[in-house]
């Protein structure tokens with residue numbers, strides 16, 4: 001018997017017969033490349049050979065049902081949970097076992113699931129935490145301005161305790177804090193989770209704007225419709241494996257994807 005415990009198949013599921021090859025060829029060296037990445041939690045084989053690429057300037061989305069392994073993929077990339085097998089490269093350099101704090105310096109910003117903001121600190125102090133590894137004062141000041149321009153609510157509430165913000169504002173703060181690390185690659189885990197529809201639209205507009213300003217983004221989402229709308233390419237993860245990879249427009253037209261993730 002294999003070491004891996006069998007995971008229950010999540011619903012909805014794609015027919016594995018649909019599985020296609022790698023994502024469409026994208027020119028040049030990828031900013032991020034995962035090759036055959038396997039991650040375990042004890043005996044649970046959460047990622048079973050994930051390979052994916054994110055190219056400079058792209059928004060790429062990673063979609064999948066609860067428990068498919070989306071959060072685990074982001075944790076592997078940001079050094080919070082190292083793979084047992086496989087490799088992760090950032091800009092052509094191996095980072096598979098580099099610790100999380102060092103990866104922040106190397107340009108990986110992570111706005112995690114559940115936001116993980118510091119509730120007893122003010123908005124400004126949370127943002128300062130994002131910039132704590134940096135000594136480039138002028139650029140840090142410019143990044144505060146950038147965050148406050150993207151999120152005027154955060155500027156209005158800069159002295160307020162983060163724990164007293166609404167869910168949408170906390171999400172903005174989590175993204176703003178990640179931006180203060182000046183990431184080359186921004187990892188966003190379920191940014192729309194728990195937000196009212198109007199705020200979901202705002203958050204996706206801001207994701208678009210951040211990308212237009214030059215930040216490459218890997219976006220994990222359950223809101224497949226919005227994610228495919230903003231991303232250039234997408235990967236579909238099922239029970240720890242990529243089962244489909246394509247341009248977003250093609251995924252949005254795919255019958256099985258529509259049935260499984262887009263409500264028909």
Ligand code: ATP
Nearest residue numbers: 007041044046064065066067068069070071072073
């Ligand atoms: P969700 O949208 O529910 O967060 P996900 O696609 O992000 O789902 P992961 O959180 O990455 O999925 O979980 C992948 C698998 O690993 C699941 O089977 C989950 O139960 C398991 N898992 C995740 N975290 C742990 C942990 N800390 N200990 C044990 N198993 C875990």
